[in-house]
Amino acid sequence: MDGNYPSKINNMSNHNHNSSEKYPNFEVSEFFELDDWMEEGQSFMGSGYTQSPHLEVTDHQVIDSSGSSSHQNANTVVNSRNDGREMMGIREKVAFKTKSEVEILDDGFKWRKYGKKMVKNSPNPRNYYRCSVEGCPVKKRVERDREDQRYVITTYEGIHNHQGPTPF
């Protein structure tokens, strides 16, 4: 069990700083769990998803509740097949589709931007963030949806080595 997920975000949202309006329109529209993103012929943006019956989004709803009390989740789990290379899970990849006008969504961790790149498939640039905390191999990729620019696709990669932005 890897409970290293940013599940603390819902915790920190609880005791969030008062008068902090960082969430103008924070609502997860879709949620992807990528174990082996971009499998052969597995176009999540295609039409026919391969939803696994044994994989439920209930476990991930915790993330959905990380900013909104409402549980309106249109979570779509894509590609939940594990080929067996989940050993030493140091390569967790999770993608979120969030409806927000700002890509600087504070999830409880300190992120340091380390690169920006223009994607051919989108007229919008892609931002690369990295955890400011040393020892955190966690990387964050933020990109705007090319279909709906009011949506932001955030991809998390890695597991946090600490509990929060301020380690002990």
Place this chain on the structure above:
DNA sequence: CGGATTTGACCTGCGC
């Protein structure tokens, strides 16, 4: 003054 942010250049992997 320190830390974060920015932009360009550089490197790597894959495809053709």
Place this chain on the structure above:
DNA sequence: GCGCAGGTCAAATCCG
């Protein structure tokens, strides 16, 4: 083998 796309790093700059 070369080209393209994507990803990463580093130096400079700006803000708090």
